[in-house]
Amino acid sequence: MQPGLQVCMPTTALLGLLCRGCLSRAQNRPSRSFSSWPRKMTRWNSQESCNADTPQENPRVLITGGLGQLGVGLAQMLRNQYGPERVILSDIKKPPSHVYTSGPFVYADVLDYKHLRELIINNRVTWLVHYSALLSAVGEANVALARKINITGLHNVLDLALENCLRLFVPSTIGAFGPSSPRDPAPDLCVQRPRTIYGVSKVHGELMGEYLHHKYGLDFRCLRYPGVISVNTPPGGGTTDYAVQIFHDALSTGHHECYLRPDTRLPMMHISDCHRATVEFMQTPECQLSLRTYNIAAMSFTPEEVAQEIRKHLPHLKVTYNPDSVRQTIADSWPVRFDDSNARRDWGWAPAFGLEELVKDMLRCVRDKRTREGFPVS
Numbered sequence: 001m002q003p004g005l006q007v008c009m010p011t012t013a014l015l016g017l018l019c020r021g022c023l024s025r026a027q028n029r030p031s032r033s034f035s036s037w038p039r040k041m042t043r044w045n046s047q048e049s050c051n052a053d054t055p056q057e058n059p060r061v062l063i064t065g066g067l068g069q070l071g072v073g074l075a076q077m078l079r080n081q082y083g084p085e086r087v088i089l090s091d092i093k094k095p096p097s098h099v100y101t102s103g104p105f106v107y108a109d110v111l112d113y114k115h116l117r118e119l120i121i122n123n124r125v126t127w128l129v130h131y132s133a134l135l136s137a138v139g140e141a142n143v144a145l146a147r148k149i150n151i152t153g154l155h156n157v158l159d160l161a162l163e164n165c166l167r168l169f170v171p172s173t174i175g176a177f178g179p180s181s182p183r184d185p186a187p188d189l190c191v192q193r194p195r196t197i198y199g200v201s202k203v204h205g206e207l208m209g210e211y212l213h214h215k216y217g218l219d220f221r222c223l224r225y226p227g228v229i230s231v232n233t234p235p236g237g238g239t240t241d242y243a244v245q246i247f248h249d250a251l252s253t254g255h256h257e258c259y260l261r262p263d264t265r266l267p268m269m270h271i272s273d274c275h276r277a278t279v280e281f282m283q284t285p286e287c288q289l290s291l292r293t294y295n296i297a298a299m300s301f302t303p304e305e306v307a308q309e310i311r312k313h314l315p316h317l318k319v320t321y322n323p324d325s326v327r328q329t330i331a332d333s334w335p336v337r338f339d340d341s342n343a344r345r346d347w348g349w350a351p352a353f354g355l356e357e358l359v360k361d362m363l364r365c366v367r368d369k370r371t372r373e374g375f376p377v378s
Contacts, residue, residue, distance in 0.1 A: 065132030150201035226267030
């Protein structure tokens with residue numbers, strides 16, 4: 001049995017047979033696009049025993065876009081569980097030295113289908129975590145590039161996951177909702193219709209993944225992340241990035257200029273909760289999943305609320321508001337809360353950080369980071 005192809009079927013007897021058959025037919029297809037595959041993959045019975053997931057106990061993981069906000073931390077968590085050599089981090093940027101020394105890193109462009117395929121096959125990858133994307137505000141500034149990376153890159157990953165029977169995780173976002181969506185709270189299943197290329201591409205990813213799961217049995221998994229708050233990666237062009245920058249400003253200049261109105265409420269999450277949710281979701285047996293795309297939630301707050309919580313520790317913090325029309329319009333189209341009751345019911349999701357715990361941890365981490373780097377701390 002080929003180790004990288006162990007997730008197609010729910011029984012050991014059929015597993016090797018079907019996976020080898022899938023691969024053989026995939027190799028002989030006239031085009032690499034799943035839309036022109038000359039065969040129909042058999043979908044397994046979703047009511048089968050949870051023993052179907054035993055081949056995934058020691059996965060070999062490839063993470064694309066790994067040098068963004070989420071990849072390095074997720075790689076570390078997975079390496080702690082499965083071993084450093086079983087998790088490959090990839091990106092198109094040069095990584096810092098500590099990334100090189102913590103485990104395998106490779107150059108991988110999600111638009112280069114052939115190279116990505118070689119990485120998956122040569123490294124016997126069984127889980128693929130696809131983080132490569134342009135975020136909301138950056139995507140609006142360069143729609144053509146966002147379309148290429150967020151949609152063409154996604155299609156490459158979907159093709160490869162289907163061809164190689166991978167368990168595929170593609171994150172979605174608060175940005176997958178639009179002004180006609182329910183906002184307080186937003187359920188898992190509702191009208192979405194986002195108005196950014198980032199949101200449109202994420203809805204496209206949700207629907208394509210679910211389609212390929214139902215038609216061909218692709219083990220597609222997706223979580224809608226709220227705004228994710230972390231100390232290790234600088235803001236990368238997201239609409240919720242003020243909730244990261246405000247901690248750096250509080251400890252450096254004591255002044256933060258916010259590009260959103262003070263009453264703009266959005267769902268947020270500490271990065272450690274985000275990583276843990278992703279790993280727990282990937283480890284959940286398929287028979288427990290009633291959905292392929294879930295909301296996950298932790299807290300919702302406004303810029304003024306987080307500023308008030310920071311002032312409990314740094315009373316001198318001054319916040320001024322200069323709303324940016326693009327980001328404010330985006331934020332006004334998003335939910336103010338997520339309904340994540342399905343994730344809590346199906347696979348036991350529960351956050352560890354509320355606003356008070358988040359503020360304490362972020363101030364401590366930012367202070368330590370600035371001290372290590374030789375910057376003054378207010």
